[in-house]
Every structure is written in structure tokens, then in C-alpha cells.
Amino acid sequence: MVQISTSYRKAQSIVDPEFLPQAHERQLLEQLWHSGRLQRHLDALERFYREKREEFKQLLDTTSDNDELVEIAQYLVVQSGIVDRLAETLDQIKEIESEIWIQGELGNHDRNKIAEEWTLRHARSWREWRIKEYLYAVEQMEDRLTACLQQAS
Secondary structure, X not given: OOOEOHHHHHHHOOOOHHHOOOHHHHHHHHHHXXXXXXXXXXXXXXXXXXXXXXXXXXXXXXXXXXXXXXXXXXXXXXXXOOOOHHHHHHHHHHHHHHHHHHHHHOOOOOHHHHHHHHHHHHXXXXXXXXXXXXXXXXXXXXXXXXXXXHHHO
16 A cells, blocks of 8 residues: 655645536546547656656655555646646647637737736636646556656655
């Protein structure tokens, strides 16, 4: 069985439950997963966990229980807030560009104002949804996660 360090047990209560997908969100995430749209997160998560080797070592005493590994891996995602800075930035830019195009079709051509309004209205929820995508993907990558952690040990 995995022995969780005391620092993890204390930090565990810090994870905000709003990041955990609700039942209806899990259904959507499951659909996204099966359609292949969340697969791209796996490589980013592997890189993220390799970079977080020291944090894993501090939080984990052994690596034999996959449920505990997933829980710690999810904790690290929530704690960090960002897994792949470049991909996440590019994805947000794509969303903003899409909004600029839609607004342009409606006659609004002020790109800066549209981008600012998108950021004020949608950036936080976009970020929260991305975290939920990552948390779901972590659940689906147990085998790959175990390999990452074995490399981290």
C-alpha cells in the first residue's frame, strides 16, 4: 500500500472541490475522452509529472496503489493550475480569436475590447474547465502515470 506523507495529508484539504467534475460534467468529459479530444493532454501531463519529480518524492513514500497515485497526481495539477503553459495560452488565444470572428460577423470590429471582454467573462471558467479536463485525463492514464512515477522515484 502507498504511504502518503504528512505534508500531503495536510495539503489535501486545500484542493478546492469546485475543480472536481460533477456528474453532468463527467458525462461530457467521458464523451470528450472517447472522441479523442482529451488524448492530447496525456503527453502534457507526462511532461508535467516528470518536471514535478521532487514534489512526488515529497508526497509519496511508495508507488504501489494506483488510486493514491491518481489522487496525488490530481492534487499536483490543481495546486499548479497550469500543466502546459504554451498549449493553454494558444488554446485561449484560439477561443478569443473565435469570439473576435463571431463579433466581427455581428459588426463589432474592436478586437482589443472583444479580447478584454472575453477575458473578463470567460477566462476563469475556461481555466477551471481545463483543470477538470486534466483531472479526468489523469484518471484515464493510470498505467502511464505509474511509469512517470517510477521514473520519478
